[in-house]
Amino acid sequence: MPFRLLKFALSKDHPEPRMFRQPDRLKSSYDAVIIGGGGHGLAAAYYLARDHDMKNIAVLEKGYIGGGNTGRNTTIIRSNYLTPEGVKFYDESVRLWQDLSQDFDLNLFYSNRGHFTLAHTDASLRTMRWRAEVNKHFGIDSELVDPAEVQKACPMMDMTCGGHAPILGALYHAPGSIARHDAVAWGYGRGADLRGVEIHQQTEVLGIQIESDRVTGIETSHGTISTPRVLCAVAGSTPRILDLVGLRSPIYIHPLQAMVSEPMKPWLDPIIVSGSLHVYVSQTARGELVMGASLDPYELHSTRSTLDFAEGLAAHMLELFPFLSHVKVVRQWAGMADMTPDFAPIMGKTSIEGFYLDSGWGTWGFKATPVCGKTMAYTVAHDRNHDLIEDFSLSRFENYELVGEKGAASVGH
Amino acid sequence: MKLMTCPVNGARSISEFVCAGEVRPIPDPNTTNDLAWGAFVFHCNGAAGIKQEWWCHTPSDTWFIAERNTQTDEILRTYLWGEVA
Ligand SMILES: Cc1cc2nc3c(=O)[nH]c(=O)nc-3n(C[C@H](O)[C@H](O)[C@H](O)COP(=O)(O)OP(=O)(O)OC[C@H]3O[C@@H](n4cnc5c(N)ncnc54)[C@H](O)[C@@H]3O)c2cc1C
Numbered sequence: 457m458p459f460r461l462l463k464f465a466l467s468k469d470h471p472e473p474r475m476f477r478q479p480d481r482l483k484s485s486y487d488a489v490i491i492g493g494g495g496h497g498l499a500a501a502y503y504l505a506r507d508h509d510m511k512n513i514a515v516l517e518k519g520y521i522g523g524g525n526t527g528r529n530t531t532i533i534r535s536n537y538l539t540p541e542g543v544k545f546y547d548e549s550v551r552l553w554q555d556l557s558q559d560f561d562l563n564l565f566y567s568n569r570g571h572f573t574l575a576h577t578d579a580s581l582r583t584m585r586w587r588a589e590v591n592k593h594f595g596i597d598s599e600l601v602d603p604a605e606v607q608k609a610c611p612m613m614d615m616t617c618g619g620h621a622p623i624l625g626a627l628y629h630a631p632g633s634i635a636r637h638d639a640v641a642w643g644y645g646r647g648a649d650l651r652g653v654e655i656h657q658q659t660e661v662l663g664i665q666i667e668s669d670r671v672t673g674i675e676t677s678h679g680t681i682s683t684p685r686v687l688c689a690v691a692g693s694t695p696r697i698l699d700l701v702g703l704r705s706p707i708y709i710h711p712l713q714a715m716v717s718e719p720m721k722p723w724l725d726p727i728i729v730s731g732s733l734h735v736y737v738s739q740t741a742r743g744e745l746v747m748g749a750s751l752d753p754y755e756l757h758s759t760r761s762t763l764d765f766a767e768g769l770a771a772h773m774l775e776l777f778p779f780l781s782h783v784k785v786v787r788q789w790a791g792m793a794d795m796t797p798d799f800a801p802i803m804g805k806t807s808i809e810g811f812y813l814d815s816g817w818g819t820w821g822f823k824a825t826p827v828c829g830k831t832m833a834y835t836v837a838h839d840r841n842h843d844l845i846e847d848f849s850l851s852r853f854e855n856y857e858l859v860g861e862k863g864a865a866s867v868g869h
Numbered sequence: 870m871k872l873m874t875c876p877v878n879g880a881r882s883i884s885e886f887v888c889a890g891e892v893r894p895i896p897d898p899n900t901t902n903d904l905a906w907g908a909f910v911f912h913c914n915g916a917a918g919i920k921q922e923w924w925c926h927t928p929s930d931t932w933f934i935a936e937r938n939t940q941t942d943e944i945l946r947t948y949l950w951g952e953v954a
Contacts, residue, residue, distance in 0.1 A: 695915025706911040709939075754888040757917035757940045764870070764884065797911055853911040854904055 475642050476649035482656060482678055486514045488685040488836055489674050491661045491697060493517025494526040495637070495822065496814050497689035498644035498655075499829020500836065505651035507830075508837035513653045515645075516676060518660035522641030525691045526822065528759075528791035530714050530748045531637050532727055532738065533823040534571050536591050536598040536629040538583075541847040542800060542861050543594045548844060549827035550631055556826060560643035564635045565741055570726040571632020572606055576621040580731060584627035591629075601628045609726050617775040621732060632727050634738050634746075640825055664700045664811070671810035687812045687836055689828075692757070692792025694815040701808055705815075706853055707794050711752040712819050713765045715788040717780075719743035728776070735772040744786070747773060751793060751819065761788045793818045800859035803832065803848040804841040812836055813850060871942075875926040876933045876949045889923040892934060919945065 488504065490497045493515050504510045517523075533553060535546035557564045575581040584600055591598030606626045607615055616622045645655055656678070663675035664686060673682040688697045694707050720743050729736040734749045749769045752762075766788055774781060795818045796802060802816035814832045817824065831842035841849065847859060871883040891914060896905050914920070917940040924935045924947070936945040 696917070699916045704908065704912040705915065706913060707915045708913055709915060709917075755920075755922075755939050756942055758942065760942070762871075854907045856903075856907060 475646045476655055479654045479656060482514065482659070482676065482681055483512075483654075485682040486654075487512040487683070488687065489513070489681065489683045490515045490687045490689060491674075492524070492688065492690040492693075493521035493641070493645070493655060493657065494524045494689060494691060495522070495640050495644060495825035496526075496691075496817070496828045496832070497687070498641055498648055499825050500687055500689060500814065500832040501648040501653045501655075501829075502644045502651070503829045503833035504837060505648055505653050508833055510837060511652035513648075514681070515648070515653060515655045516659045516661055516674075517655070517657045518677075520657050521645050521655065522638050525791040525793070525817075526637055526641050526825075528714070528789055529637055529822040530736070530738070530746050531634045531822055532571070532736070533566075533633040533635060534629050534727075535596055535631065535823075536571070536573075536587060536627065537861055538587050538590060539800070539859055539861050540590065540594065541859055543590060543596060545827060545844050545848075546823060547594060547596055549824050550633075552826035552830065553633070553635070553823075556640075556643065560647055562639055562643045562646070564639045564643065566633060566635045567741065568631065568633045569738065570609065571629040572601075572609065572726055572728050573627040573629075574606070574623050574728065574730040574732075575625045575627070576617070576623060576730065576732040578624070581625055584625070587627055597630045599628055601626050610724065610728060612723055612779065613728070613776055614778055617733065618778070621775065634727065634740070637822060640822075644825075644829065661697065661700075664697075666701060666808060666811075669808055671808060685810045685812070685836055685839075687814060687832060689814040689832070691794050691815065691817055691821070694794045694813075701811055703806060703808065703811075703850070705802060705850055706797050707802065707816055708755055709757050709792050710754065710795055711756050711758060711760070711790040712748070712793040713752065713761055713769075713788065713790040714746065714748040715766060715769065715785050716740075716747070717745040718784045718786050720745070720783065730772075730776065733772040733775060735769060735776065737773065737776075745780075745783075751795070752790075757792060759790045759792060761790050795819075797853075798858040799861040801828075801848050802850050803828070803845040804835055804850075805839070806850055810839075816848075873924070873935065873944055874947050875929070875931055876947055876952070877931045878926055878929055881926065885928055886924050886926055888935075889925060892921040892923055 535550045588598050660677040665673040724739040727738040737747045796816040831845045834842040872880045873883050874880045919938050935947045
C-alpha cells in the first residue's frame with residue numbers, strides 16, 4: 457500500500473488539499489449563475505473568471521460535478537465533421553485541448569491516437585470522400601485511406617467482418633484523441649475556484665424568475681438568489697429547464713449507453729468507428745476497451761442500461777475483432793443525450809434577456825468542452841453571440857436554417 | 870427482454886416496434902404561417918412525463934397509440950387510433 461494512502465487512512469482531518477472549496481451557503485446575489493457543473497458549465501465559469509474578469513459567479517450542480525454526461529462519455533475528440541460551421545468550431549476546440557494540461561497543471565491523459573471511420577459500402581466511401589474534402593478545405597488533417605492502410609494500423613481486425621461486411625476503406629483523421637473526462641471537469645472546476653468562482657454541489661435549480669422577458673433570479677433547493685444572467689448547461693435536463701422559462705425547442709432526450717471490458721495488454725492504438733456496424737472502440741491507458749454504439753431507439757429520461765444493448769454491441773465487436781470472444785465486460789452505463797434534429801448544438805442568446813443556452817450536445821459534446829466554455833463565456837460577458845456560435849442559435853429552426861451535421865455525427869460522436 | 874403489447878398482435882419484443890413521436894395536432898398547412906409550421910415541424914415537448922405516442926409494430930405495419938411514462942419507461946396502455954377517446 458502506498459505510504460500516502462496510509463497517511464490518509466490514519467489522519468483525522470483531510471491531509472490533502474481539496475481540488476476546490478465547498479462554500480457552505482449561497483450568497484443572495486451573483487453577477488451570473490451557471491446551471492450545471494459538467495465540463496461545459498465549469499469551462500464557461502473558468503473562462504468568465506480568467507478572460508472576462510467576472511468572478512462573482514456561482515455554478516449550481518444538483519448532484520456532483522462531472523456526474524452527468526461529462527463523466528459518462530467515451531471521450532473521443534476529433535474535428536472531421538461535415539459542415540463548414542461544424543468543422544471550424546470543432547477545430548478550434550481541438551486546438552484548445554492541446555495546452556489544457558499546462559493551463560490546469562493537471563494531467564488530462566490527452567492521448568493522440570488517430571481516428572478511423574470504416575466504410576463498408578460504396579455509399580459510405582462517397583460520404584467520407586466528401587467529408588475529407590470539406591475538412592482539407594479548412595486545413596484539417598483528414599484523408600481517405602485504403603484497406604491496406606487500415607490493416608497496417610490495426611492488424612488485429614478482421615478486414616472482412618466475418619465475410620459479410622468487408623472494409624472498403626476508411627476516413628482517417630490523425631488528430632483523433634481521447635482524454636480523461638473526470639480530470640477535465642476537475643481541472644476547469646479547480647481553475648474557476650482559484651479565481652473566485654463558487655461551485656455549489658447538491659444544489660438543484662427548481663425555478664427561474666423572469667420579469668418582463670428578463671431574468672431576475674433563480675430558485676434553488678437551498679434558497680433564492682438574484683442574478684441578471686443565467687447560463688443553462690445541463691445537457692440531458694435541458695427540456696426541464698426550458699419548461700421552467702417557457703421556451704420550446706426541438707431537443708429530445710434519448711439514453712446513450714456504453715461499456716468497458718476488463719483491462720488487457722495494449723493492442724489497439726487508434727480509435728475505430730464503424731457506422732454500418734454501429735460500434736466504436738478505443739483502448740484506454742489502463743488497457744480497458746471503451747465501447748459504444750448508437751442511441752437507444754426511443755425517448756427516455758433515465759440512465760438505465762439494457763441487456764439488448766450489451767448483446768448487440770458485443771456481437772458487432774466480435775465481427776470486427778473475433779479474438780475478443782473470451783473477454784469480459786466489466787461495466788455498462790448510460791447518459792441522457794440531448795439530441796437535435798440536425799445533430800448540431802443549440803447555443804447562445806435566447807428570446808429571454810439574460811438567459812443563455814449551451815445545449816443540444818447530444819452524443820458529441822465532450823470534445824467541444826473547451827470551445828463551448830470559451831464562446832459561452834464571451835456570449836454571457838458581452839451579451840452578444842460569439843461569431844463561432846452564430847449558426848447554432850435556437851431561432852435557426854423557426855427560420856429553417858438547419859446545420860445538417862448528421863452524416864458525420866450519428867454513430868461516431 | 871422488454872415487451873410491448875400491440876393492440877392487434879399481442880405482446881411482442883420491444884425491438885419489433887418503432888416510435889414515431891408524440892401524438893399532437895397538426896396545424897392546417899394552407900392557413901398556418903411559417904413560424905407556427907416551423908414550431909410544429911421541429912419543436913417538441915421534450916420534458917419527461919406520461920405521453921401519448923405513435924408506435925408501429927413493424928412486422929405487421931400496425932400503427933397504434935401507446936401511453937408511456939418517459940421517465941420510467943412504463944407502458945401504461947396501447948390502443949388503436951380512435952379506439953379510446
Ligand atoms: C455514453 C456517452 C458517450 C459519449 N461519447 C462522447 C464522445 O466520445 N465524444 C464526445 O465528444 N462526446 C461524447 N458524449 C457526449 C458528451 O458526454 C456530452 O455532450 C458532454 O459531456 C456534455 O457536457 P455538459 O457539461 O454539457 O453536460 P453534463 O456533463 O451532463 O453536465 C450537466 C450537469 O447539469 C446538472 N443538472 C441538471 N439539471 C440540473 C438542475 N436542475 N440544477 C442543477 N444542476 C442540474 C447535472 O447533474 C449534470 O451534472 C457522450 C455521451 C454519452 C452519454
